[in-house]
Amino acid sequence: xxxxxxxxxAELNDRLRAALGICCGVPGMAVITRGVAALDExxxxxxLRAVRTFDAFKEDNDPYREHDFGSIEVExxxxxxxxxxxxxxxxxxxxxxxxxxxxxxxxxxxxMLAEEY
Numbered sequence: 719x720x721x722x723x724x725x726x727x728a729e730l731n732d733r734l735r736a737a738l739g740i741c742c743g744v745p746g747m748a749v750i751t752r753g754v755a756a757l758d759e760x761x762x763x764x765x766l767r768a769v770r771t772f773d774a775f776k777e778d779n780d781p782y783r784e785h786d787f788g789s790i791e792v793e794x795x796x797x798x799x800x801x802x803x804x805x806x807x808x809x810x811x812x813x814x815x816x817x818x819x820x821x822x823x824x825x826x827x828x829x830m831l832a833e834e835y
Contacts, residue, residue, distance in 0.1 A: 721783075726818040728785040731802050734825050735785070736770050745808070746825030753831035754798070761794035768792050769800045769829055784817075789832070797832035 730744050739748040754765060772788045779789065786802040804814035805824045814823035 723818055724783040728783055730817070730820065730823075731785045731825065734802065735772070735800070735827055738766060738770060739825075739827055743820070744825060745820055745823070746802075746827065747808075748827040748829065751828065751830040751834050753834045754795075754829055757795055761792070765792050765795050765798055765829065768798065769827075772800070795831065798829065799832050799835050800827060800829045802827050 733742045734744045734746045734748075736742070737744075739746050750762075754762065757765065768790045769788070772790060774788075775783070775785055780787070788800050790798050790800075792798050803826050804817040805826065806812045806814050806822065808824050810824065810826060816822045817825075
């Protein structure tokens with residue numbers, strides 16, 4: 719059961735991340751921090767592309783197999799972290815009671831410079 723739960727969460731997280739939260743059938747949004755927003759436009763495009771296409775999930779960087787965090791190096795930006803949090807709705811005031819459900823969860827993908835973490 720735990721494996722199926724993680725697999726479902728990873729699937730939803732991957733769909734949100736690949737679409738950066740736009741029309742992917744998974745309620746949520748993507749946000750960038752001030753540090754990422756301040757990057758040169760071309761570098762921001764590289765960052766977003768790297769986050770969207772990230773697939774280097776391994777036991778040491780994804781121990782729960784939920785695909786909810788990543789660390790990448792992007793030329794011109796350095797180390798970038800991205801993470802996905804689960805809320806009960808788009809007000810983002812309470813955590814989701816069930817991140818496997820698109821009816822009971824709203825995801826927020828945050829993309830940040832590593833030093834902003």
